[in-house]
Amino acid sequence: MSTHFDPTKHISSSAAYPEVSFHHHDTDDAAFKKKVRKTTILLSVITIIELAIGLAIYTIHKGENPNALLVLMFKGAVCILTLAKAYYIVSVFMHLGDEIRNMIMTIVVPLMLFIWFIIAFVADGNSYKNLRNKYDKHFQESTMPADHHKKAEEPKPADAGGKQ
Amino acid sequence: MQTTFIVAILVLGFLVTFQIAKASEYVAILRGEERSRKQTNKINGFLLLVFLIAGLIGVYYCNEQLKGKILGAPASDHGVLVDRMLYITLALTFIVFVITQVALFWFSYKYQESDNRKAYYYPHNNKLEVIWTVIPAITLTVLVGFGIFYWFKITGEAPKDAMQVEVVGSQFKWEFRYPGADKVLGKKYFKEINDAKNNPLGQLWDDPANHDDIYVSGEPMHLVVNKPVKLVIGAKDVIHDVGLAHFRMKMDAVPGTPTTMWFTPTKTTADMKKETKNPDFVYEISCDQMCGKGHWSMRGEIIVETQEEFDAWLAKKDPQYAKITPAKKVEPAKDSTTAPAVLKDSVIAQVIK
Amino acid sequence: MSEALSVHPEIVTTHDVHHDEHGGGHHKETFISKYIFSMDHKTIGKQFLITGIIWAIVGGLFSVLFRLQLGYPGQSFPILETFFGHWAKGGQIQPEFYYALVTMHGTVLVFFVLTAGLSGTFANILIPLQIGARDMASPMLNMLSYWFFFLASVIMMSSLFIQTGPASGGWTIYPPLSALGQASDGSKLGMDLWLVSMAMFIVSSLLGGLNYISTILNMRTKGMSMTRMPLTIWAMFFTAVLGVLSFPVLLSGAILLLFDRNLGTSFFLSDIVVNGEVLPNEGGSAILFQHLFWFLGHPEVYIILLPAMGMVSEIMSVNSRKPIFGYMAMLGSLFAIAILAFLVWAHHMFVTGLNPFLGSIFVLLTLLIAVPSAIKVFNWLTTLWRGNIRFTPAMLFAIGFVSLFISGGLTGIFLGNSTIDIHLHDTMFVVAHFHIVMGVASFFGMFAGVYHWFPKMFGRYLNNTLGYIHFWVTMVGAYLIFWPMHYEGLAGMPRRYLDKSGWVSFNQFGDLDKMITVVSIIVFAVQLMFVFNFFYSIFKGRKVTTQNPWGANTLEWTTPIRPGHGNWVGEIPEVHRWPYDYGKDGRDFIPQTEPIGANESKH
Amino acid sequence: MATTANVHQTKWWSGGKSPFNMEYGKLMMWYFLMSDAFTFGAFLISYGSIRFSQNFWPDPNVVFNAFPGAGHANLPLAFVSVMTFILIISSVTMVLAVHAGHKGDKQAVVKWLAWTIVGGLAFLSCQAWEWHHLITGEHATLIDGQIKMVGQTTTVNPWGDLASASAVADALKNTSHETLVQLVSSHDHSVSHEQLAGMSQEKLISMVNAADLHIRENGPVAFGGYFYGITGFHGFHVFSGVVINIIMLIMTQKDVFQKRGHYLMIEKAGLYWHFVDLVWVFVFLCFYLI
Structure with missing residues (x-):
C-alpha cells in the first residue's frame, strides 16, 4: 500500500494551515474509554434483545396459531435495532461521528440509494411470487406452508427440530 | 481477388488523402497559420450549414422511402394505443428535434469566427434557465401521464371472457396449449417434461384440468378475431420473448416465472392479406430476447380467424392426454379426485409411473 | 503527501527529496518505470488511451464483420474462412460466430473502450492538471488501476481464442443462457473468462474511481473551490461516483452467476429443461x-456519457x-x-413481466432524466449563441456530440415510456437509439477530447486536415x-437477427441493410485513418510552440x-x-x- | 458567481486543503468501504428478492440450533450469538488499538491488535465449525418422491415444510434400503445396525415411525447458495482483515509507524475491521433473525 508519495512526512508540518489536521480531538483518555465502554454495553444489550426477539418468533412459530402480524412486528423491531447497532458502530467505533459534517454527508447521502434499491428488488421478488402462485398452481400447492391449506388434513406437528 | 482489389483501393485512397493532408499542413505553415485557420473556419462553418439542410432533406427523404415499410396499422386494440402513444411522442419530439438541430447548426454557422465581432459575455440568465427547465418538465408530465394511462390499460386484468392460450418457448421453437372445454390450463411441473412420454410441457396428468388440454406445436397458433386473448407465457430453457410486431405486443418468456399478456386481435389473417396485398401474409411470433445461436430463426405463426373457423380447427385436435391414456392402468380422473389434496403432485406422478 | 503537496506548494521540494528516501525504481526513470509501470497520471492516461484505441479497433472490426453478414446474408466471403476457419465456414459467418461478434463488440466498446478508454484516459490526464495537483491522491493505486485493466484485457482477449469461443449471449449476458453451457457454446469457458475479466475490470474501475474522487475532493490547489472547477472535472467526479457505487453491484451479480455456473447454486436458475x-x-x-x-x-450509460458531456462543455x-x-445549471443537471x-x-x-405498478414508477423516474438533459442541450446552444466560434476539429466533434445527443436523447423518450x-x-430502434446517444456521441466526446488535449499529451498537434475528414x-x-435503423425498429424488427430473409414481417429492409453495411465499412476505414493520424502525430506532428495554444483559461495550459x-x-x-x-x-x-482586477465587472 | 456560492463553507471547500480535514488514504478507505457496502448490499438485497419470491422460507431458529459439544440439543441462535459477541469484542479491541495509536503508545497498539487478531481467528473458527456442521449433518428429507439423507448444501435444503404423513408413506416405498436403515436406527436403538441392514425393505418400512420423524420436504435451495455465498464472502473479508491486522502488527513491532510519527495505517485497518463487524450485523439480521 505504500506509495512513493508518503503523506505522513508533511502532516506535522501543516502548522501553517491549522485547520488541516488529521488528528482526532478525542484524545481525552478517560472520556474516550468511557464512551467505548458505553457503546460496547449498548451493542451487547441490543444484541441480547435481538436474540430474545428471535427466540420469541421461534416460540410463536411453534404455537398453534402463529400470529403473522405479531411476527412481522417483531421482525420490524429487529430491523430497527440492527440499524441502531449499525449507527453506533459507524458513529463511535469508526469515528464518523467525530468527523466534520462534510465528511459525514458524503457517506450518509449515497447510502440513501439503498432505500429505492431495497424497495424495488423486494417488491419485484414479491410480484414474481404472486405471478407464480397465480399461473403455476403446482408451484403454489407444493411450496405453500402447510398451515395454509393442509391444516384440515393433518395436525400441525409441535417439534420442528431437525434430525441428525 | 475482389477483396484484394478493394483493399488496394482503400490503401491507395488513404495514401493520397494522407499526402494531401500533410501538404496542406505545410501550406498552412507557409501561408501563416492564422490565415489558413480562418479559411478552414469558413469552409467548416459553411459545411455545417450544408449538413443541416442536407440532413433535414435526408430526414424527409428517408421517411418517404421507409414509412411504407413499418407494418401499417396495428392489428390489435392495444396496438392502437401503442401507436397513438408513439405518434404523440413523435409529434412532440420532432418539434424539439427540428428546433434544436436548426439552432445548433445555424448558430454555429452564424457565429463563426469573425474579426468584426466579439463574443458576447453571457454567463447565465436564471429566467431563461427556469423557462427551459419548466417547459420540458411540463411536456414530459404530459407524456408520462398518457404513457402510464395506456400502460395500465394494456397491462391491466384481461376481461373475464378472454380465451387463454399458453405459449412456451424453447431453443428454438414455440409450443402452444389450449385449455380445452373446461377453460382451465392444467397444472404442470418442469421435471415431468419428457418428449418420449408425450409430455412436452410437463403436464401433471393427475390434474383433471389437464385431460382436455390441447397441445399444439409445429403449426400456427390460432386466435379468434375480436375476442380478447390472454397468453400465459413460459420458457423451458433460457429467456425468450414473444414478440408480436403486428399486434404491437411483447412479453418475455422466462423459465421459472410465468408471465402474461392480453390483447384483442382486430383483423383476421385474411383481412391482412387483403390489406397488405400480400397473399403470403402471416402474423409472426418473433423471439425478441437473445436465446442462443438459433435466436434469429425462432419463428412462430399466428392465424387470426373467425369463431367458426377456429372451432372447426380446434375440433380436429385431440387432447394430449389421449395420446398417453392407453398406456395407463388406472382411470386417472378418479384417482386424482380421490387423492387427498395434500399430496404433492409430483409424488403422485411418481407413484403413477 | 500529495495531499500536503497541494496544501503547501513549498513542500514540492521536500517531495523530491523524499523520493530518494524510498529509492524505488521510479526515480531512476528507466524505460520501464517511465513508460510501463509509470505512476505519472499523464502516462497512465496515455496507457489507457492507447489500450482503448487498440480495443476500439478490435471492437470496430467485429462490427464490420457482423455488418457484412447483415448487409449480405447468404453471400460468401472466402477471405473470412481464411482468417476465421470453422467460424466462417464456406466464407459465411456462422450463427455462433455472429453472436460471439455482437457480444464481444458490445462488451469491448462499452467497457474497454468507452469506460476505460474514455473516462480512464481523460480522468487521469485532466483531473490533476485541471485542479492543480501534482498527481493523483495515490499514484500507486492509479498505476494498479491500469494494470488491472490490462489484466482484464488479456483475459478477455484470451477468450477470443479458445475452442468454444468467447461469451456469446449478448453483452448483457442474461442467464439462464449465459449460465448454461448446454444452451450455447459461448456459455462454456468463454463465459467464465468473461466474468473473471469483468471482475478484474471492476477492480480497476474501483481503484481508478476512488482515486479520482479523493483527488478531486482533497487535492485542489489553493483557491480552486468546487464551483471554480471546470465542468470536465465535475463530470469526471460524478462519473467516478457512479462507478464506485454501481460497479460493485455488477460484481455481486457476476459472482452469483459464477456460482450458478460452477457450484450448482440456483440464484438465477429455475425450472429448466435444456435439450431434454x-x-x-x-x-x-x-x-x-x-x-x-x-x-x-x-449508471454505466452515464459513466460513458458524462465525461463526454464535461469535455464538450469545456471545448x-x-x-x-x-x-x-x-x-450552475450545467452542474446541477450533471448532479441530477x-x-x-x-x-x-x-x-x-x-417486458420481463415486471410488476406494472413498479414499471410505472420507473417510467416516471426515467422520463425525469429528460429534464436535466434538456437543460444541458439548451445551455450548449446558448453557449454557441453570439460566440466567435473557431472550428477546430475538437470543436466540430463537440458540435457533432450535441447534435447526436439531441437525436439519441429524443428517441430515449420513446423507449423510456x-x-x-x-x-x-x-x-x-433500441440499437439505433443507444448507438447514437451513448456510442457515437460518447465517441465524439472522446475524439473532441483527443483533438483538444493532444497538444498537452504529446506536445504536438494532430493533423488538422485528416481531422476534418x-x-x-x-x-x-x-x-x-x-x-x-429506427425505421427497422418501428417495423418491430428484433435486434440480433443475423438474417431476416425468412421473415414475412422483417424482410423488407434488405437494401437498407446493404447501405448501412457499406457506410459502416467506410466509417471504420476513416477511424483507422484517425488512428494512423494519432500515432503518426505523436512522433511527426506539428510541434506545439506556445504554452496555451487554444487560449484557454484552465490550469493545464499553465504547465x-x-x-x-x-x-x-x-x-x-x-x-x-x-x-x-x-x-x-x-x-x-x-x-x-x-487575480480579480479592481475594476472587473461582476457577472 | 462561482465564488459566492458557498460563503459559509469557504473555509473548507475553497481549495488548498482537505474539505474533510482528512488525509487522502483514510478518505479512500471510507469510499472503498462505501463501494464494498454496495457489494454486500447487492448480495443481501438479492437474497431478499429471492426470499420474497418464495412461499416458504426456513425458520432460522430451526436451521441454526446446534452448538459445538452439545450433541443434538436444540439451542436456537446460541452459537451465532457467541460469534456475534466475538466480533463485537474484537471491534472494541480494535478501537482501543486505534486509540493507542493516536497516543503513539506502541505497546498498547501491539496488545490490542493481537487481541483483535485472536478475535478474528476465533470468529473464523466458529464459522468453519458451523459450515462443517451444516454440510455434514444429515437430515431425512423428502426429495423427488423418496427420502434421502442430506446435509445443507447449495443444491438441497433439508429445511423445507414438514411433509404430510401420506406423502412420507408413499416416499418410503421409493427410499433406498440404506436410508431406511439409517432412519430406523435414528430412533430405534434397540436393534443393532447390522441387524437392520439384514432386514427386508418392507420390514424396515414397517419399523419406521413416520409421525416421529418429522420429515421435511426439500426447502428453497437458494437458501444454501445465499447462506454460503454471503457468509463466505463475509468470512473472506474477516480473513483479509486478519491478514491486514497481522501485517499491521508486524509493522508496529518493527517501529515503522513509530518512525513515521503516527499510526494512521492502524486507523485505516481499523476502519476496515469495523466494517467487517458492521456487515456481520446485517448478515446476522438477514440470515439468523428474520
Whole structure:
C-alpha cells in the first residue's frame, strides 16, 4: 500500500494551515474509554434483545396459531435495532461521528440509494411470487406452508427440530 | 481477388488523402497559420450549414422511402394505443428535434469566427434557465401521464371472457396449449417434461384440468378475431420473448416465472392479406430476447380467424392426454379426485409411473 | 503527501527529496518505470488511451464483420474462412460466430473502450492538471488501476481464442443462457473468462474511481473551490461516483452467476429443461440478474456519457470564446443525471413481466432524466449563441456530440415510456437509439477530447486536415447508419437477427441493410485513418510552440508544453476565478490564475 | 458567481486543503468501504428478492440450533450469538488499538491488535465449525418422491415444510434400503445396525415411525447458495482483515509507524475491521433473525 508519495512526512508540518489536521480531538483518555465502554454495553444489550426477539418468533412459530402480524412486528423491531447497532458502530467505533459534517454527508447521502434499491428488488421478488402462485398452481400447492391449506388434513406437528 | 482489389483501393485512397493532408499542413505553415485557420473556419462553418439542410432533406427523404415499410396499422386494440402513444411522442419530439438541430447548426454557422465581432459575455440568465427547465418538465408530465394511462390499460386484468392460450418457448421453437372445454390450463411441473412420454410441457396428468388440454406445436397458433386473448407465457430453457410486431405486443418468456399478456386481435389473417396485398401474409411470433445461436430463426405463426373457423380447427385436435391414456392402468380422473389434496403432485406422478 | 503537496506548494521540494528516501525504481526513470509501470497520471492516461484505441479497433472490426453478414446474408466471403476457419465456414459467418461478434463488440466498446478508454484516459490526464495537483491522491493505486485493466484485457482477449469461443449471449449476458453451457457454446469457458475479466475490470474501475474522487475532493490547489472547477472535472467526479457505487453491484451479480455456473447454486436458475435434460435447479429468478446487471448497466450509460458531456462543455466554451452558459445549471443537471441514473435501471426490463405498478414508477423516474438533459442541450446552444466560434476539429466533434445527443436523447423518450417500449423493446430502434446517444456521441466526446488535449499529451498537434475528414465522414456516416435503423425498429424488427430473409414481417429492409453495411465499412476505414493520424502525430506532428495554444483559461495550459512528473515546475499556481472568463470586459480570455482586477465587472 | 456560492463553507471547500480535514488514504478507505457496502448490499438485497419470491422460507431458529459439544440439543441462535459477541469484542479491541495509536503508545497498539487478531481467528473458527456442521449433518428429507439423507448444501435444503404423513408413506416405498436403515436406527436403538441392514425393505418400512420423524420436504435451495455465498464472502473479508491486522502488527513491532510519527495505517485497518463487524450485523439480521 505504500506509495512513493508518503503523506505522513508533511502532516506535522501543516502548522501553517491549522485547520488541516488529521488528528482526532478525542484524545481525552478517560472520556474516550468511557464512551467505548458505553457503546460496547449498548451493542451487547441490543444484541441480547435481538436474540430474545428471535427466540420469541421461534416460540410463536411453534404455537398453534402463529400470529403473522405479531411476527412481522417483531421482525420490524429487529430491523430497527440492527440499524441502531449499525449507527453506533459507524458513529463511535469508526469515528464518523467525530468527523466534520462534510465528511459525514458524503457517506450518509449515497447510502440513501439503498432505500429505492431495497424497495424495488423486494417488491419485484414479491410480484414474481404472486405471478407464480397465480399461473403455476403446482408451484403454489407444493411450496405453500402447510398451515395454509393442509391444516384440515393433518395436525400441525409441535417439534420442528431437525434430525441428525 | 475482389477483396484484394478493394483493399488496394482503400490503401491507395488513404495514401493520397494522407499526402494531401500533410501538404496542406505545410501550406498552412507557409501561408501563416492564422490565415489558413480562418479559411478552414469558413469552409467548416459553411459545411455545417450544408449538413443541416442536407440532413433535414435526408430526414424527409428517408421517411418517404421507409414509412411504407413499418407494418401499417396495428392489428390489435392495444396496438392502437401503442401507436397513438408513439405518434404523440413523435409529434412532440420532432418539434424539439427540428428546433434544436436548426439552432445548433445555424448558430454555429452564424457565429463563426469573425474579426468584426466579439463574443458576447453571457454567463447565465436564471429566467431563461427556469423557462427551459419548466417547459420540458411540463411536456414530459404530459407524456408520462398518457404513457402510464395506456400502460395500465394494456397491462391491466384481461376481461373475464378472454380465451387463454399458453405459449412456451424453447431453443428454438414455440409450443402452444389450449385449455380445452373446461377453460382451465392444467397444472404442470418442469421435471415431468419428457418428449418420449408425450409430455412436452410437463403436464401433471393427475390434474383433471389437464385431460382436455390441447397441445399444439409445429403449426400456427390460432386466435379468434375480436375476442380478447390472454397468453400465459413460459420458457423451458433460457429467456425468450414473444414478440408480436403486428399486434404491437411483447412479453418475455422466462423459465421459472410465468408471465402474461392480453390483447384483442382486430383483423383476421385474411383481412391482412387483403390489406397488405400480400397473399403470403402471416402474423409472426418473433423471439425478441437473445436465446442462443438459433435466436434469429425462432419463428412462430399466428392465424387470426373467425369463431367458426377456429372451432372447426380446434375440433380436429385431440387432447394430449389421449395420446398417453392407453398406456395407463388406472382411470386417472378418479384417482386424482380421490387423492387427498395434500399430496404433492409430483409424488403422485411418481407413484403413477 | 500529495495531499500536503497541494496544501503547501513549498513542500514540492521536500517531495523530491523524499523520493530518494524510498529509492524505488521510479526515480531512476528507466524505460520501464517511465513508460510501463509509470505512476505519472499523464502516462497512465496515455496507457489507457492507447489500450482503448487498440480495443476500439478490435471492437470496430467485429462490427464490420457482423455488418457484412447483415448487409449480405447468404453471400460468401472466402477471405473470412481464411482468417476465421470453422467460424466462417464456406466464407459465411456462422450463427455462433455472429453472436460471439455482437457480444464481444458490445462488451469491448462499452467497457474497454468507452469506460476505460474514455473516462480512464481523460480522468487521469485532466483531473490533476485541471485542479492543480501534482498527481493523483495515490499514484500507486492509479498505476494498479491500469494494470488491472490490462489484466482484464488479456483475459478477455484470451477468450477470443479458445475452442468454444468467447461469451456469446449478448453483452448483457442474461442467464439462464449465459449460465448454461448446454444452451450455447459461448456459455462454456468463454463465459467464465468473461466474468473473471469483468471482475478484474471492476477492480480497476474501483481503484481508478476512488482515486479520482479523493483527488478531486482533497487535492485542489489553493483557491480552486468546487464551483471554480471546470465542468470536465465535475463530470469526471460524478462519473467516478457512479462507478464506485454501481460497479460493485455488477460484481455481486457476476459472482452469483459464477456460482450458478460452477457450484450448482440456483440464484438465477429455475425450472429448466435444456435439450431434454432436466436440471435440478429450482427457486432462482432469472430476472434478478437483470436487476443486478442494470443497476450497474444504467449508471454505466452515464459513466460513458458524462465525461463526454464535461469535455464538450469545456471545448465548446473555449472555442466559442464565451463562458459556458449557466455553469450552475450545467452542474446541477450533471448532479441530477447522476442521481437519477441510479433510480431508473428497470426501464430496461419493462417486458420481463415486471410488476406494472413498479414499471410505472420507473417510467416516471426515467422520463425525469429528460429534464436535466434538456437543460444541458439548451445551455450548449446558448453557449454557441453570439460566440466567435473557431472550428477546430475538437470543436466540430463537440458540435457533432450535441447534435447526436439531441437525436439519441429524443428517441430515449420513446423507449423510456413503457407503453411504446412494449413495441420497441429489443428491436433495432433500441440499437439505433443507444448507438447514437451513448456510442457515437460518447465517441465524439472522446475524439473532441483527443483533438483538444493532444497538444498537452504529446506536445504536438494532430493533423488538422485528416481531422476534418475524420469528422465529416464520421458525422455523416453516423447518421446514415443509425437514422434509418429506427425505421427497422418501428417495423418491430428484433435486434440480433443475423438474417431476416425468412421473415414475412422483417424482410423488407434488405437494401437498407446493404447501405448501412457499406457506410459502416467506410466509417471504420476513416477511424483507422484517425488512428494512423494519432500515432503518426505523436512522433511527426506539428510541434506545439506556445504554452496555451487554444487560449484557454484552465490550469493545464499553465504547465510547461511537455510537463514532467509533478506537472508544474516550482509552485502550483493559485486560482482566483472560475475557468470560463472568456470575452469578459473586452478581453479574449482571462486565465484562472489571474487575480480579480479592481475594476472587473461582476457577472 | 462561482465564488459566492458557498460563503459559509469557504473555509473548507475553497481549495488548498482537505474539505474533510482528512488525509487522502483514510478518505479512500471510507469510499472503498462505501463501494464494498454496495457489494454486500447487492448480495443481501438479492437474497431478499429471492426470499420474497418464495412461499416458504426456513425458520432460522430451526436451521441454526446446534452448538459445538452439545450433541443434538436444540439451542436456537446460541452459537451465532457467541460469534456475534466475538466480533463485537474484537471491534472494541480494535478501537482501543486505534486509540493507542493516536497516543503513539506502541505497546498498547501491539496488545490490542493481537487481541483483535485472536478475535478474528476465533470468529473464523466458529464459522468453519458451523459450515462443517451444516454440510455434514444429515437430515431425512423428502426429495423427488423418496427420502434421502442430506446435509445443507447449495443444491438441497433439508429445511423445507414438514411433509404430510401420506406423502412420507408413499416416499418410503421409493427410499433406498440404506436410508431406511439409517432412519430406523435414528430412533430405534434397540436393534443393532447390522441387524437392520439384514432386514427386508418392507420390514424396515414397517419399523419406521413416520409421525416421529418429522420429515421435511426439500426447502428453497437458494437458501444454501445465499447462506454460503454471503457468509463466505463475509468470512473472506474477516480473513483479509486478519491478514491486514497481522501485517499491521508486524509493522508496529518493527517501529515503522513509530518512525513515521503516527499510526494512521492502524486507523485505516481499523476502519476496515469495523466494517467487517458492521456487515456481520446485517448478515446476522438477514440470515439468523428474520
